[in-house]
Amino acid sequence: MKETEGTNADPLDIEGFFNRILQSLFPAWYAKQAAREMRLQPLGVLNPNSFLCHRWMSLHAIVAALSESLQAHDSDWKDLSELLSKLVTERELKRPVSIMALDGLEQSSQEEEWPNLLSWAEHTCGSISFESEDDFDRNLRDAFPDSNKPHRMVYREWDGRYYWINNGDSPAFAAALRYAQQKQRNANIQATLSIEGVNQKALDRIRSDYWLLLLTRDSAYPMFDLISRAELPAVMGEFEWRRSDLVFLVGRKNNRKLNQIMLNLLNNRSSQQILEFGRWLSRQNHPFRNQ
Numbered sequence: 619m620k621e622t623e624g625t626n627a628d629p630l631d632i633e634g635f636f637n638r639i640l641q642s643l644f645p646a647w648y649a650k651q652a653a654r655e656m657r658l659q660p661l662g663v664l665n666p667n668s669f670l671c672h673r674w675m676s677l678h679a680i681v682a683a684l685s686e687s688l689q690a691h692d693s694d695w696k697d698l699s700e701l702l703s704k705l706v707t708e709r710e711l712k713r714p715v716s717i718m719a720l721d722g723l724e725q726s727s728q729e730e731e732w733p734n735l736l737s738w739a740e741h742t743c744g745s746i747s748f749e750s751e752d753d754f755d756r757n758l759r760d761a762f763p764d765s766n767k768p769h770r771m772v773y774r775e776w777d778g779r780y781y782w783i784n785n786g787d788s789p790a791f792a793a794a795l796r797y798a799q800q801k802q803r804n805a806n807i808q809a810t811l812s813i814e815g816v817n818q819k820a821l822d823r824i825r826s827d828y829w830l831l832l833l834t835r836d837s838a839y840p841m842f843d844l845i846s847r848a849e850l851p852a853v854m855g856e857f858e859w860r861r862s863d864l865v866f867l868v869g870r871k872n873n874r875k876l877n878q879i880m881l882n883l884l885n886n887r888s889s890q891q892i893l894e895f896g897r898w899l900s901r902q903n904h905p906f907r908n909q
Contacts, residue, residue, distance in 0.1 A: 761791035778904030
């Protein structure tokens with residue numbers, strides 16, 4: 619079966635002719651077979667390493683993009699939209715945060731892509747001295763002055779990453795970070811810490827009632843076309859703006875024919891090709907613990 623050739627097959631292509639007949643007579647069966655045989659493109663890196671947090675994957679952005687996509691469809695998807703609105707939780711605490719625990723910054727004027735804060739620090743501290751303990755203490759005071767309190771930071775429980783909501787590049791912080799790394803010296807900053815988590819009850823409901831399969835856009839469109847021809851309860855949903863090449867294939871789990879198609883898509887496939895997003899998110903669990 620060559621489902622990708624069915625639409626534009628040559629008039630003399632006997633296999634293409636029979637494929638079109640099968641698709642017309644048994645659209646759900648045809649989609650189920652195609653799901654097993656379809657080639658899926660790799661997803662690539664979903665949550666890249668970077669010294670800037672806005673280059674990481676954002677659960678807020680994913681929820682916003684998917685919810686907006688669902689709103690363009692009928693009210694059948696209202697329940698899923700409501701569950702998505704409850705998926706991300708936030709709470710604030712007053713807590714000390716170790717500077718060595720920080721994974722990223724919110725802002726920087728640096729155009730280069732550094733994979734982590736230490737790489738950024740090496741290229742940012744400039745001529746600021748950081749060799750002595752006195753230098754370290756001074757640089758910390760300059761980076762986190764009392765006048766800027768409260769110092770705001772964020773911890774994401776679903777991927778275990780911390781970032782500082784800074785006001786731009788801080789050579790003093792870069793110098794302090796270099797000293798801390800070289801001398802195995804740590805320091806805690808009293809911060810207002812926002813903890814971003816996942817509402818497990820909402821996630822369980824989503825996993826129980828809906829399919830959220832993440833694929834490349836080029837892989838998802840042909841599959842969605844076949845599902846649509848079978849008139850099964852599924853829609854396409856956007857992922858997030860950083861990765862416009864990826865989309866969600868969203869479906870209800872109360873339809874047996876659709877379930878068979880989705881399971882065939884998942885069977886014997888790598889998570890690098892297709893991701894059941896609800897299941898993946900349920901495994902990303904890094905509960906906040908005091909430093």
